[in-house]
Amino acid sequence: MTFKRSLQAALRSARGGGYARRIIESLRPVPEPLPRAVFNFTIDFELCWGTAFDHDPRHQARQRALSSEAQARNFEPFVRLLERTGFPVSWAVLGKLADARHAVPEGARFRPSWHPGDWYAVPEGLLHDERLWNGERYLDSLRATLPSAEILSHGYAHIDYRDRAATEAVARADITLGRRLLESRGFRPEGFVYPCNKVGHEGLLRGSGFKIARGGGPEWSAAPGDVILSPVGFWISPGALSLADFKRIVDHAIELRAFVHPWMHLVECDLRQRDLQDFYRPAFDSVREHEARGELEILNFGGIARRLAPLDVP
Numbered sequence: 001m002t003f004k005r006s007l008q009a010a011l012r013s014a015r016g017g018g019y020a021r022r023i024i025e026s027l028r029p030v031p032e033p034l035p036r037a038v039f040n041f042t043i044d045f046e047l048c049w050g051t052a053f054d055h056d057p058r059h060q061a062r063q064r065a066l067s068s069e070a071q072a073r074n075f076e077p078f079v080r081l082l083e084r085t086g087f088p089v090s091w092a093v094l095g096k097l098a099d100a101r102h103a104v105p106e107g108a109r110f111r112p113s114w115h116p117g118d119w120y121a122v123p124e125g126l127l128h129d130e131r132l133w134n135g136e137r138y139l140d141s142l143r144a145t146l147p148s149a150e151i152l153s154h155g156y157a158h159i160d161y162r163d164r165a166a167t168e169a170v171a172r173a174d175i176t177l178g179r180r181l182l183e184s185r186g187f188r189p190e191g192f193v194y195p196c197n198k199v200g201h202e203g204l205l206r207g208s209g210f211k212i213a214r215g216g217g218p219e220w221s222a223a224p225g226d227v228i229l230s231p232v233g234f235w236i237s238p239g240a241l242s243l244a245d246f247k248r249i250v251d252h253a254i255e256l257r258a259f260v261h262p263w264m265h266l267v268e269c270d271l272r273q274r275d276l277q278d279f280y281r282p283a284f285d286s287v288r289e290h291e292a293r294g295e296l297e298i299l300n301f302g303g304i305a306r307r308l309a310p311l312d313v314p
């Protein structure tokens with residue numbers, strides 16, 4: 001482990017390791033038809049489009065630059081790790097990555113009172129570097145390199161589905177456009193991941209062909225005929241959890257027959273801290289070992305939906 005990561009781990013344990021404990025407390029058993037714990041690891045992939053929630057435009061511009069640069073830098077090494085290990089990871093992808101400049105019709109555009117500019121415009125400071133806002137090359141690479149990876153929809157433009165500016169027309173356009181643009185790139189998303197896990201307008205998801213979504217709290221919601229909402233899971237970062245913490249969480253989940261659902265953004269991976277070698281790779285290997293012992297199943301969201309509602313999902 002690098003000095004920085006060791007120091008972070010020491011500080012966390014001196015503070016009582018609260019984050020890992022909270023994650024363990026939030027674990028809930030999977031619904032009945034699933035016989036053992038279920039594991040799914042998702043990367044929410046958004047380049048510059050995921051950080052517009054911040055209300056301060058100056059902070060926002062800087063955040064968007066830093067975050068998209070890190071994602072662009074980490075994408076290939078992370079994909080190579082997944083290619084080498086064959087570890088199945090789901091990707092929650094914004095429609096913006098398939099077509100950053102798609103025209104959203106008047107009446108369906110997200111215009112929150114707290115956002116000064118055009119929600120859909122490429123940030124001016126990033127225009128010079130297409131790698132930071134145009135996702136086409138990354139989607140082509142995912143399709144070519146990880147052809148069996150599950151692609152989930154993260155909506156079109158990372159809007160806040162709970163904001164009053166997200167009217168039904170706005171939400172519907174964001175859901176359908178996100179799906180359509182991913183389809184135009186050859187993907188068939190079966191599940192939906194709400195931006196910032198802010199769940200809203202769930203009733204629209206089934207009409208757009210989604211059977212399952214990541215929910216916003218610890219509980220499952222799987223009423224027949226409704227979209228299945230999974231527990232929200234937890235944000236994973238080697239700066240906030242150690243490998244030992246991660247293993248402890250998985251051990252508890254196995255005992256409880258729970259859903260273990262870590263999700264991340266590529267910005268949290270720091271290549272200078274050897275995170276691929278010291279954190280993600282051994283974390284994936286340990287999950288594989290549990291799977292080989294029959295202690296958990298690795299499922300993607302489409303797989304979970306088919307198991308929970310076999311009559312409902314083609």
Ligand SMILES: [Zn+2]
Binds near residue numbers: 046154195
């Ligand atoms: Zn997001």
